[in-house]
Amino acid sequence: MSIEQLFYLSDLFGVAVFAITGALMAGRKSMDLFGVLVIAIITALGGGTLRDLILDNHPVSWIRNDLYILVASLSAVGTVLWVRLTRPIHESGLLLADAFGLAVFTVIGTEVALQNQVPNSTAVIMGVMTGVAGGVMRDVICNEIPLIFKKEIYATACIAGSLTFILLRDLGTPHWLDTGIAMLVVLLTRVAALRWGLALPRFHLLDRD
Template structure:
């Protein structure tokens, strides 16, 4: 049980570290700014979740998360330096993959600490979204979560699939995998077909005030 939790966590950490490193590269950062941005993206969301749950912060007694970040960041640097192009949507893909891992793992951790299903899905979403939000704020970009394409909705959807399957009596590992796959597919579909949920857009041109 515990072992695949830990591997999912490490995988999520690694892909978010890759996404942070790519963001550093796109913003022409040098030196260990890469390490800072990779770490913040990778552990920001999980740290916030653990603080709110009043749980020991995930990496406080476990160096393996940092090894995952270092390996992912250095691997990405070597890859970027040796290839001249990276497909345009690589950052988005790794972000989606990290999102899938973190949202489901975060939802489960919150349930383990006895929160309601609703709060658990919210904390799962925060685990997945907040590292990237800090990354984007530090890079002075509009956070990806606001750039449409169902970002927060996919997180909530994945959490609902996972907790719904649990409620139907499905055992934990298949329910987790189903939740992760559902989240990833919806997110990739939203990116590919640029799905959005318009809320205000209809009236925008007619409004007097921006």
């Protein structure tokens, strides 16, 4: 298997994991099957879609390749069946898988942006957007304030990974190496944050209205 194929598989794995987190959130809101599918698909593909729209990078990935929608849909249906059969949800396994998906999406987003000749700062924003915007859309549609704006380090892991990727690329490392190291940075930052409960400082402002 080539590096490209491995990366494509990782991408689909990320789609599957993000779709599962979407389906679980939809279940917490007691949505019907259609709602579960939509929330799963938006969570999995929303970040990359928003990135492509802003970069004018057409066609959007899932428009021509229906494997993305298929994987997201099957993951959603699988999640519903799993819960119906009263199988336990392995929380820490899911968090680890989510961290892996986040790593893939961040690197893909950064790379797509660089291919569109944007400044490095914009590429970092596109990497973060690809990683987190789907989850933000999921939370907003489900009427929750997005978790990633409050809980332990999440987007910060994307920023670190995206910066690493750009730095290594500028140094001229081979593609499999900068991709691999950048993904590892996201993954390890995220695992460390979960393990030791690391969080960014919060900004509390009393509502005086």
